[in-house]
Amino acid sequence: MAFAVDMDAGTAERTATGGPYARSPAKPESAVLAIENMNCGGCMRKIERVLGDAPGIASVRANLSAKRVTVAFDPQHTGTETIIQTLGEAGFRAADLAYDNLNDSDRADRDLLRRLAVAGFAAANIMLLSVSVWAGLASDMDAEIQSLFHWLSALIALPTVAYSGQPFFRSAATALKAWRLNMDVPISLALLLATGMSLVQTIRGTEHVYFDASVSLVFFLLIGRYLDQSLRSRAKGAAQNLIGMKSGWATVVADDGTTERMPARALLPGMRVLVAAGERIFVDGVIQSGKADIDEQLITGESVPRSAADGDRVFAGTVCLTAPIEVKATAADNDTLLSEITRLMETAEQNKGRYVRLADKAAAFYAPVVHTLGLVTFLGWMWVGAGWEAALITAISVLIITCPCALALAVPAVQVAATSRLFNRGVIMTAADGLERLSEIDTIVFDKTGTLTRGMPELTNGDEISEGTLSAAAALANKSRHPYAQAVVRAAEARGLRIVPADEVFEAPGAGLSRRGSGGGEERLGSADWCGIDLDSGMADDARATASLWYRPAGGGAAAAFLFVDALRADAADTVAALRSAGFGVVLLSGDQEAAVKSAAETVGIQDWFARQRPDKKIHQLKRLEAEGRCVLMVGDGLNDAPALAAAHASMSPASAVEVSQIASDGIIQGQRLAPVIETIAVARRTRRMSLQNFAIAAAYNAICIPLAMAGFVTPLIAAIAMSASSIVVTANALRLTTAKLEL
Amino acid sequence: MTALAWLIPAALVLGLLGLVAFLWALRTGQFEDLDGAAYRILDDDEPPDEVRDRDGPQQ
Numbered sequence: 192m193a194f195a196v197d198m199d200a201g202t203a204e205r206t207a208t209g210g211p212y213a214r215s216p217a218k219p220e221s222a223v224l225a226i227e228n229m230n231c232g233g234c235m236r237k238i239e240r241v242l243g244d245a246p247g248i249a250s251v252r253a254n255l256s257a258k259r260v261t262v263a264f265d266p267q268h269t270g271t272e273t274i275i276q277t278l279g280e281a282g283f284r285a286a287d288l289a290y291d292n293l294n295d296s297d298r299a300d301r302d303l304l305r306r307l308a309v310a311g312f313a314a315a316n317i318m319l320l321s322v323s324v325w326a327g328l329a330s331d332m333d334a335e336i337q338s339l340f341h342w343l344s345a346l347i348a349l350p351t352v353a354y355s356g357q358p359f360f361r362s363a364a365t366a367l368k369a370w371r372l373n374m375d376v377p378i379s380l381a382l383l384l385a386t387g388m389s390l391v392q393t394i395r396g397t398e399h400v401y402f403d404a405s406v407s408l409v410f411f412l413l414i415g416r417y418l419d420q421s422l423r424s425r426a427k428g429a430a431q432n433l434i435g436m437k438s439g440w441a442t443v444v445a446d447d448g449t450t451e452r453m454p455a456r457a458l459l460p461g462m463r464v465l466v467a468a469g470e471r472i473f474v475d476g477v478i479q480s481g482k483a484d485i486d487e488q489l490i491t492g493e494s495v496p497r498s499a500a501d502g503d504r505v506f507a508g509t510v511c512l513t514a515p516i517e518v519k520a521t522a523a524d525n526d527t528l529l530s531e532i533t534r535l536m537e538t539a540e541q542n543k544g545r546y547v548r549l550a551d552k553a554a555a556f557y558a559p560v561v562h563t564l565g566l567v568t569f570l571g572w573m574w575v576g577a578g579w580e581a582a583l584i585t586a587i588s589v590l591i592i593t594c595p596c597a598l599a600l601a602v603p604a605v606q607v608a609a610t611s612r613l614f615n616r617g618v619i620m621t622a623a624d625g626l627e628r629l630s631e632i633d634t635i636v637f638d639k640t641g642t643l644t645r646g647m648p649e650l651t652n653g654d655e656i657s658e659g660t661l662s663a664a665a666a667l668a669n670k671s672r673h674p675y676a677q678a679v680v681r682a683a684e685a686r687g688l689r690i691v692p693a694d695e696v697f698e699a700p701g702a703g704l705s706r707r708g709s710g711g712g713e714e715r716l717g718s719a720d721w722c723g724i725d726l727d728s729g730m731a732d733d734a735r736a737t738a739s740l741w742y743r744p745a746g747g748g749a750a751a752a753f754l755f756v757d758a759l760r761a762d763a764a765d766t767v768a769a770l771r772s773a774g775f776g777v778v779l780l781s782g783d784q785e786a787a788v789k790s791a792a793e794t795v796g797i798q799d800w801f802a803r804q805r806p807d808k809k810i811h812q813l814k815r816l817e818a819e820g821r822c823v824l825m826v827g828d829g830l831n832d833a834p835a836l837a838a839a840h841a842s843m844s845p846a847s848a849v850e851v852s853q854i855a856s857d858g859i860i861q862g863q864r865l866a867p868v869i870e871t872i873a874v875a876r877r878t879r880r881m882s883l884q885n886f887a888i889a890a891a892y893n894a895i896c897i898p899l900a901m902a903g904f905v906t907p908l909i910a911a912i913a914m915s916a917s918s919i920v921v922t923a924n925a926l927r928l929t930t931a932k933l934e935l
Numbered sequence: 936m937t938a939l940a941w942l943i944p945a946a947l948v949l950g951l952l953g954l955v956a957f958l959w960a961l962r963t964g965q966f967e968d969l970d971g972a973a974y975r976i977l978d979d980d981e982p983p984d985e986v987r988d989r990d991g992p993q994q
Contacts, residue, residue, distance in 0.1 A: 231974070232971070232973070232974025232975075232977070232978070233974075235971055235974060235975075236974070236978055253968075253971065254967060254968040254971060255968055255970040255971030255974065256967075256968045256969055256970040256971060257968065301961055304961060304966075305958060305961060308954055308957045308958060308961075309954065312950050312951070312953065312954040315950060316946065316947060316950050319946065320943075336939070343943065347947075
């Protein structure tokens with residue numbers, strides 16, 4: 192593994208340069224940390240620098256794709272907890288991952304890729320030999336050379352089918368054990384029969400040799416399998432990162448006031464937990480003392496932190512941003528809202544597992560028919576007295592010529608074309624059967640915050656604020672990561688102002704930013720309190736009374752108010768209108784307050800809306816729609832949407848959604864627009880139609896070839912041409928999808 | 936036809952070379968962090984030990 196190699200190199204380097212821990216006798220331990228907010232190359236570099244400079248660390252390797260860091264450290268000088276703290280100080284939220292179960296899906300990925308590589312090598316070389324033989328059939332190839340080429344093909348094909356075909360054989364065996372038929376049963380049978388018979392024919396020195404067909408089939412099918420598997424393992428990795436967020440260490444305050452660190456899993460309801468600024472909260476509970484801003488993005492998807500004080504409820508998985516608080520636990524470990532959501536999701540996912548895919552439906556119908564025909568052929572030839580050997584060979588050639596090449600490719604080829612089309616248009620499909628389920632939906636349920644809206648605040652009264660004020664405020668705001676501050680910076684950038692980052696800015700947690708002005712006095716950006724503004728004095732009906740952010744210049748001039756709103760996505764109304772005019776039902780389910788939901792629903796034109804929906808209520812609503820006979824597509828982003836996303840017939844989420852929601856979804860929409868939802872539904876419907884078309888092509892091909900094969904008229908050249916032609920036609924038909932113009 | 940005696944082995948060996956190269960790349964983790972690798976090549980950083988001697992970690 193790469194990091195293993197790097198680790199050694201790193202250790203060696205440090206030892207050579209005589210770092211402070213070079214002579215430490217302890218064996219380095221290693222840990223894998225999930226980093227929630229490592230998003231770019233800059234983050235990756237910063238993490239490696241920060242940890243590389245921390246004491247006791249032998250080597251660091253960040254993986255940007257997996258959002259993980261592998262750290263090797265000296266347990267005598269540092270620990271996972273210290274490392275997480277170091278990262279926290281640098282602004283990265285990290286969580287420890289249990290090391291054991293990490294590599295499973297990774298291993299499955301690589302296993303498939305190896306099999307794919309071997310099959311690719313074999314397919315290319317056997318095809319080279321086969322094309323020569325085919326050319327030889329039409330001209331003057333010697334029988335010996337032909338035989339040599341067949342033996343060479345056999346030499347390459349046998350180990351390849353044995354190795355690369357295993358995923359199909361295993362899946363078929365599992366299905367047969369449960370007395371079911373899936374697509375892998377006819378695939379496996381065709382592979383074994385084609386390879387087996389080719390070997391027999393090679394030994395006998397005849398012409399019926401189909402190694403090329405069986406190995407190419409393995410190769411093409413493995414491509415689809417691998418793409419499928421890598422999408423799933425990416426989703427699984429994100430799920431593991433989330434589970435890591437539930438584990439960690441918490442400080443517990445005993446009755447006599449002493450504190451003790453204990454693992455989050457050991458926390459019990461009733462314990463008092465001290466949460467420092469920047470720490471994650473591991474229990475559901477009520478704040479006993481202290482006042483802080485709580486980042487609830489993981490739970491609600493809301494990017495603006497909520498201010499919470501004595502008596503307010505907080506939830507596990509959220510982060511205390513600004514000041515230490517003491518929380519009395521009401522639920523811990525498996526009873527927290529976070530765990531409940533995870534459980535609801537798992538149940539919903541299991542229900543979805545019962546969905547029968549189109550290809551398997553076809554296989555359940557197709558396999559018995561073909562196998563019966565094979566049997567009929569054998570019995571028929573026996574009956575006319577052809578002898579059992581000739582009868583068997585004809586029967587097998589029926590099974591091979593009906594070789595489910597075209598049938599097996601019918602769906603995957605269209606799916607690959609559809610997925611790549613969607614990818615180019617900013618939608619990533621994460622579930623293999625997602626497109627099939629999406630093609631059946633007739634009702635779309637939207638979440639509000641973060642789905643219909645952007646999920647981040649936007650300055651609304653920018654026109655009322657002078658350029659000078661805005662650029663001065665942005666200079667301060669540039670130093671803060673608070674969503675309001677970032678909104679100010681964005682507004683200034685949008686106006687084309689040059690922002691000169693201010694020096695010596697002081698950030699008062701939960702209040703605001705300040706800086707000493709050049710002529711004495713202080714300029715401040717923050718809450719009304721922080722800027723010393725008395726909201727009661729004569730601006731009761733002023734819109735500014737509701738302002739969330741204020742700026743007061745150093746000289747003591749007039750204060751400026753900043754108003755924010757979580758703006759609707761630019762094309763939300765158009766998308767909803769397009770969906771409605773295409774005949775889809777559109778529903779809005781939100782956990783937000785009634786007034787906010789109502790105004791959003793009216794703006795985008797949704798009549799069915801429901802406010803104050805908790806996760807279980809959302810599922811309840813979906814069940815109600817289902818009972819009315821509707822097929823629902825859920826579009827949502829928050830953790831509170833995740834169970835509903837998993838429970839709905841099909842689901843999508845924006846790329847800004849929390850990771851769990853992305854995992855629960857069948858597709859992820861990139862970018863700021865909602866229109867890809869329409870495109871996805873259109874592509875899904877066309878995918879279904881093209882899959883059925885492909886089945887029709889495969890069936891037509893079989894209708895011509897099976898009688899010929901049963902009558903024993905199939906020569907090797909006809910077989911080779913017919914088999915390749917059917918696969919090529921099916922694939923070519925699928926490729927039309929990448930450029931077709933689609934409408935709902 | 937004697938040309939076949941070395942052409943076929945040559946084709947097979949070349950194919951095998953490609954296969955072995957790919958399997959090696961896979962095993963040494965060349966495909967582990969495809970997103971990160973794109974940034975690493977732009978990172979003209981000195982080795983970490985030298986960075987430490989200067990003015991600390993940079994933003």
